[in-house]
Amino acid sequence: MASSGNLGNTSEETFDMLCSACKEQNINKEAEKYCVDCRDYYCSECLKLHSSLPALKGHKLLGKEAGQSRQLPMVPTERCERHDFKTVDMFCQNHDQIGCGTCIAVDHRTCQDVFYIPEFLKSRANVIPEFLQRMKNIENKFKEFLKTFSDEIDDLKANKQREIETINTFAKKLEEKIKEAQRDAISKVEERYDKLMMKINRDIDNIKREQETFETTKGFIESTVGNNSQAFVAMKLNGNKIATTEAASDGIAKIKLGRRVHFTLDPKFDEISKERMCFGYVNIIPYSFEYKGTVDIKLNSDTNSCDIYGSCVLPDGSILFADRNNENLKLIDGVALTVIDHHDLKTMPWDVCCLDDKEVGVSLDNKKKVKIFNVDQKLFYKYELSFSFSCRGISYCDNILYISDWESIYMCSLDGSILKTFASNFTPSSIYNIFVSKQCNSIFVSSEFGGKALCLSSQGNISQIISNEIIWPRGFATAYDGKVFAGGFLSDNVILLNEKGEFENVVIRKGLSRPQALCFNCHNGCLYVPSINTDSVQIFELE
Incomplete structure (x- = not known):
């Protein structure tokens, strides 16, 4: 206009x-x-x-x-x-760069595909719309990301609430159990109190009856005192009654008083009350570990580099390593992560496992023995068990020692009696080590010389073969919820298996070199991974 x-x-x-x-x-x-x-x-x-x-x-x-x-x-x-x-109006397709005419003349004079931008776009009308659509797609992705992460926050909040409810539900059940135990204890106190009171009241009633009889007799005799003859007759007639009453008083005098009701706390609950109570452990699912550093386990007296063949975590959080090269056991403080004690075995250990009541068992393959130690901030030798077979892998569950030689697994009592033997037909090569799940439902077996990891039933039958995600397993460790960590010596990884031996996921793949004899400390959520011929143990903590 x-x-x-x-x-x-x-x-x-x-x-x-x-x-x-x-x-x-x-x-x-x-x-x-x-x-x-x-x-x-x-x-x-x-x-x-x-x-x-x-x-x-x-x-x-x-x-x-x-x-x-x-x-x-x-x-x-x-x-x-x-x-x-100059305006930026030229495009070099060979280098995918734009510039002014001077830039093109200086930097792209030998390039074949150089275009004036307006002319270039005439034949390629879809370039701008496609780029705009690309930006739109990115924008949509970020919107989706924000929604996904926002939903994740909502899910995480709901997850937190569910877990808190689980704790509260357990606490209520525990509270009800405590109240029930409290009611039972009070009832027993009341019952014993009632019995004592009933006896005392019976004694009081008896005293009153004897007293009443005595007073009646006494009154009758005293009424005749003015007549000595009559008094003498009354005395003789009632002498037996006075004697009976006198004997009754002697008996009453012998009744022991001072009995009191006393409640004694069950020693198990006494121990619980002295310790900090822990309902359970909090962990992130799926398992994700972060490298936290190393702990140096080499002793001044060690003449060789450390080679850990076995490890276990004790109930107090301390860690025990079996060093084959230096023929000793090393006890590590679970908090300070320092060697607090060691024991020279004078022979090479193969594996270790935790028993009940702060005890550990150490397998000595060359000696065909298992040595038992008590552990309380120090290692105290207790006794040893001798066998006719080479003792390599060792595990423990429900008062039974599981010991393997090259070919078989033996179930043994703590006095060394062999209860059952699993034949060697489940593995084509020698057994390296074994692990029994907490519920005793599965036995995990690793084979030497590149063999596979096997999961056996409690009867010794193969229920699972684990081979795709792990190569040459050396060492198993208990995880939360009955699950099991397995270390791959040649695959340089740690994987997670469920109790049936089914693969769940790889928890550590980077930063490992020939892992073996790993152990998991549920107290602090740390996985300790020794490697062959190294003087330090890597530590990975649950994120």
Whole structure:
């Protein structure tokens, strides 16, 4: 639409488009050009000034009709960083780079596919829409991410509430059990109290009856005192009654008083009350570990590099390592992570396992023995069991020792009696070590010389073969919820198995080198992973 020229003191001539600079000064002047960069219209006079300024000389000038119709030609307006007065209007397809004409002449003079951008886009109309769609897709992804993470927060909050409810439910059950035990204990106190009170009341009633009889007899005799003959007769007639009453008083005098009801706390609950109670352990599912460092286990007296063949975590959180190269046991403080005691075995140990009541068992394959130690901040040798077979892998569950030689697994009592033997037909090569799950439902077996990990039933039958995610397993460790960690000596990883031996996931794959004899400390959520011939043990903590 044409613009009227009635502006200020200017002429009343009508023009299609006014000069923007003149219009600011209330001057009615027809525009000649449109500047794409300034987004303004200029008359011939203002255009001269515009073109004379160095900073504006490189601007794109078009006919005023282009600006008026708002359908500007597809020309770049971006200034070149290297050549200030040039616009970025060239594209080198060979290097996928844009630049001004000078950039192209200097840096891409030998390139074959160089285009003027407006001409390039004429034949490729889909470039901009595709890029816009790409940005739209990214935008949608971020929206989806925000929604997903927002939903994750909601799920995590709900998960937290469920776990707290689980704890509260258990606490209520425990509280009810305590209240029930309290009621039972009070009832027993009341019962014993009632029995004592009943006996005392019977004694009191008996005393009152004897006293009443005595008083009656006494009164009768005293009433005859004025007549000695009659008094003598009364005395003789009632002598037996007085004797009986006198004997009764002697008997009453012998009744022992001072009996009191006393409640004695069950020693098990006495121990619980002295310790900090722990309902259970909090862990993140699925298992995810973070490397936390190492613990140095080499002793000054060690003559060789450490080679840990067996390890176990004791109930107090301390850790025991069996060092085959140095023929000793090393006890590690679970908090300070320092060696607090050691025991020289004078022979090479193969494996260790925790027993009940702060005891551990150590298998000595060359001696065909298992040595039993008591552990209480120090190692105290107790006794040993001798066998006819080489004692390699060792595990313990429900008062039974599970010991393996090269080919078989033996179930033994703590006095060394063999209760049952599993034949060697479940493994084609020698057994390296064994592990029995807490519920005694499964026996995990690792085979030497590149063999596989096996999961056996309690009857010794193969229920699962684990081979895809682990190569040459050396060592198992108990995890939470009856699950089992297995270390792959040649696959340099630690995997998680359920109690049936089914693979669940890889928990550690990076940062390991020939792991063996790993153990998990449920007290602090740390996995300890020794490697072959190293003096330190790697520590990984649950994230």
